[in-house]
Amino acid sequence: MTEDMMKKPRVGLFVTCLVDLFRPAVGFASVKLLEEAGCEVEVPMAQTCCGQPAYNSGDRADTIAIAKNTIESFEEYDYIVAPSGSCAGMLRKHYPGLFKGDAHWEARAAAFSAKVHELVSFLVDVMGVDRVTAAHSGSVTYHDSCSGLRELGIREQPRRLLATVSGLKIKEMRDADVCCGFGGTFCVKYPDISNRIVEEKTANIRAAGADTLIAGDLGCLMNMAGKLQREGSDIEVRHVAEVLAGMDDRPAIGRGQG
Amino acid sequence: MQITSPAFKENARAALADAQLQKALGNVREGFIDKRQRAVDALPEFDALRDSARSIKDHALAHLDLYLEAYEKKVTEAGGHVHWAETGADARAIILEICRAAGARTVTKGKSMITEEIELNHFLEKEGIRPVETDLGEYIIQLRRESPSHIIAPAVHLTKEQVEADFRRMHDHLPFARDLSEPESLLNEARRVLRAQYFMADVGITGANFLVAETGSSVIVTNEGNGDLTQILPRVHVVVASIEKIVPTLEDMGQILRVLARSATGQDMSVYTTVSTGPRRPGDPDGPDEYHVVLVDNGRSAMLGTEFQDMLRCIRCGACMNHCPVYHAVGGHAYGSVYPGPMGAVLTPSLVGVDKAGHLPNASTFCGRCEAVCPMRIPLPKMMRHWREREFSRGLNPATQRYGLRAWALFARHPRLYRLATAIAIPALSLFSAGKGRFRHLPLAGGWTKHRDMPAPEGRTFMQQWRDRDALKQGGQA
Numbered sequence: 255m256t257e258d259m260m261k262k263p264r265v266g267l268f269v270t271c272l273v274d275l276f277r278p279a280v281g282f283a284s285v286k287l288l289e290e291a292g293c294e295v296e297v298p299m300a301q302t303c304c305g306q307p308a309y310n311s312g313d314r315a316d317t318i319a320i321a322k323n324t325i326e327s328f329e330e331y332d333y334i335v336a337p338s339g340s341c342a343g344m345l346r347k348h349y350p351g352l353f354k355g356d357a358h359w360e361a362r363a364a365a366f367s368a369k370v371h372e373l374v375s376f377l378v379d380v381m382g383v384d385r386v387t388a389a390h391s392g393s394v395t396y397h398d399s400c401s402g403l404r405e406l407g408i409r410e411q412p413r414r415l416l417a418t419v420s421g422l423k424i425k426e427m428r429d430a431d432v433c434c435g436f437g438g439t440f441c442v443k444y445p446d447i448s449n450r451i452v453e454e455k456t457a458n459i460r461a462a463g464a465d466t467l468i469a470g471d472l473g474c475l476m477n478m479a480g481k482l483q484r485e486g487s488d489i490e491v492r493h494v495a496e497v498l499a500g501m502d503d504r505p506a507i508g509r510g511q512g
Numbered sequence: 513m514q515i516t517s518p519a520f521k522e523n524a525r526a527a528l529a530d531a532q533l534q535k536a537l538g539n540v541r542e543g544f545i546d547k548r549q550r551a552v553d554a555l556p557e558f559d560a561l562r563d564s565a566r567s568i569k570d571h572a573l574a575h576l577d578l579y580l581e582a583y584e585k586k587v588t589e590a591g592g593h594v595h596w597a598e599t600g601a602d603a604r605a606i607i608l609e610i611c612r613a614a615g616a617r618t619v620t621k622g623k624s625m626i627t628e629e630i631e632l633n634h635f636l637e638k639e640g641i642r643p644v645e646t647d648l649g650e651y652i653i654q655l656r657r658e659s660p661s662h663i664i665a666p667a668v669h670l671t672k673e674q675v676e677a678d679f680r681r682m683h684d685h686l687p688f689a690r691d692l693s694e695p696e697s698l699l700n701e702a703r704r705v706l707r708a709q710y711f712m713a714d715v716g717i718t719g720a721n722f723l724v725a726e727t728g729s730s731v732i733v734t735n736e737g738n739g740d741l742t743q744i745l746p747r748v749h750v751v752v753a754s755i756e757k758i759v760p761t762l763e764d765m766g767q768i769l770r771v772l773a774r775s776a777t778g779q780d781m782s783v784y785t786t787v788s789t790g791p792r793r794p795g796d797p798d799g800p801d802e803y804h805v806v807l808v809d810n811g812r813s814a815m816l817g818t819e820f821q822d823m824l825r826c827i828r829c830g831a832c833m834n835h836c837p838v839y840h841a842v843g844g845h846a847y848g849s850v851y852p853g854p855m856g857a858v859l860t861p862s863l864v865g866v867d868k869a870g871h872l873p874n875a876s877t878f879c880g881r882c883e884a885v886c887p888m889r890i891p892l893p894k895m896m897r898h899w900r901e902r903e904f905s906r907g908l909n910p911a912t913q914r915y916g917l918r919a920w921a922l923f924a925r926h927p928r929l930y931r932l933a934t935a936i937a938i939p940a941l942s943l944f945s946a947g948k949g950r951f952r953h954l955p956l957a958g959g960w961t962k963h964r965d966m967p968a969p970e971g972r973t974f975m976q977q978w979r980d981r982d983a984l985k986q987g988g989q990a
Contacts, residue, residue: 269975273974274974274975275934275969275973276938276967276968276970277967277969278970278971278972278973278974281974281978282974297975299927299931302923302924302927303924307917307920307921307924308921310878310897310900311900311909312899312900312901312903312904313901313904313917313921314904314905319921320924320925323925323927400877400879400880400881401878404879405880432837432879432881433837435837435877436877437876437877437879438877438878440874440875440877441959441960442957442960443874443875443913444521444838444874444875445959445960445962445963446521446524446525446528447524447528447838447841447842447875448877449962449964450528450841451837451838451841451877452963476966476967477964479965480960480964480965480966480967481964481965483965484965504970505949508949508950508965508967508968510948510949511949
């Protein structure tokens, strides 16, 4: 027992700001999946956001301050896992570059970044999970969020696990790998263009004929859910972790209680 | 062209409302992406070739002075002339002088983005010289007095019905009853009309896809054959090329050619690849009497050694814009500059200043598809972010954005303050949604709720709930 405990990898869960504020269920689903995979999960209280809003707005100073806080809060863990390809991409691919020329922090950031993973790819690629115990009756279509797909190479892992959910059928949409138009601050800086892009996306989602839309990033999900609802669609929208953890009994994203 | 990049938002709104344009843009989405993918899939070494192409250009850029001088020497040995132009105005003056010396009244032109960049046509017209574009797309937009909306498909913003209407209007010497309903009939008519122009032209101007230092050659790739007629038939051939077109050897050119057409149109090779070295030699069956090369800097050398140097690897294939969701939505003219799409969003601020072109590197979702398909592996999103950094450090972005960001960052930098504020605000916002789970309108989020509903927070934050769970656990264990 004690030996077992010692072998368990310690995972620091980077909840992501959107999950923390808008969809805590995704955080709890992540904890459940990680614990079932044999990890010991902790949630450092000092985390806030990965810093992308500042980073992608050209504000280097604030990004660096936020990155230092994240690294300090998480570097003790064996792994840092986030239920988001976008935030995990930021922590893994972009943090080291922030500290170019600062040897001490560059090394710390590199050591930290090497331990960062997106949730589903961590389960499959690192923990060797090949099936889940959840059930979901109905069909789902999966949207590949851009950063996860292109920065971290996440494509097969979520589909592989979803295929093991009992009762679940995957219906691929056309252009699943094309951006949904969210783009962080882009969607509020250029709302009309963002709208055109998400319209294209929701048309493809609807044409797929699935009951539920799934993706691995809450920003994209909120964008697509909001658009589907504005269009009067009754397609449910959920984070992949909710479905894989069998925690899809609560209202879908943007749906009211009961 | 008139730079309208500062009005990007207005341009974009007009483009989104233009039904004709939206129909034409469907051709970009349908036409290029699958063809490129098929060409790439058929060549297992495609990614290795990309690495090789990148290395070739990086090497050439690291020794740009050396290769340009070697190139000049070879051109001169072959009997040609090399002219150095620091700015667009310098280039125009040099070209005008060559045209005047040749007594030129008509100039034919092959497709060339650099002559768009230096606004050559407008200038020549003002000087009483008639430029005739011979590439079909360029010819169409010249008739319409427009600028190209795409770097390899200049008229991609038009439907064939619009082109038919333009031909009927401009070619009024031809019988009205003729059939112009198919793209082939439009092409044949343009060919017939242009054929006469080739023989009238005193000077032919082309761009260059490559300049080869080893041989002093300029190289163009085309699909219509118009480029060859433009550079062979007139007495004088002028090549206008920006300095980063240089590659060391013919072998290097061959390597890059293997990724160029595949990335651009999905062809293995373009129909014509034409290598020109100097004027006609005694015994040559054809070729110009005079061969000039105008080497244009126009801001390139200032990019060397900066975070934007990698942009100089660009071979103008257009794959980035073909795969860009923003380009798909608004088309090329909305960018308000010569170069649209992701490559334009990086290059244009270098050419006209980020104060004018600041919207362009901002109007990107950073989806990364451009970088994923770029044959030269140019990190386009990263460089757009570098422009945003320059903008931010110069205080060029709107005050509301800056203050909003600083306010948010104040919380994000201070976890305790952040926890406290979100623990109050988020449950309140959730209550405000009155159990509906979403907002149709939300103060300060008009950009979002104009087009879509805003999902409401579920209730208390994850961190609040986690702390309770932890406390409960510890209580239970005690």
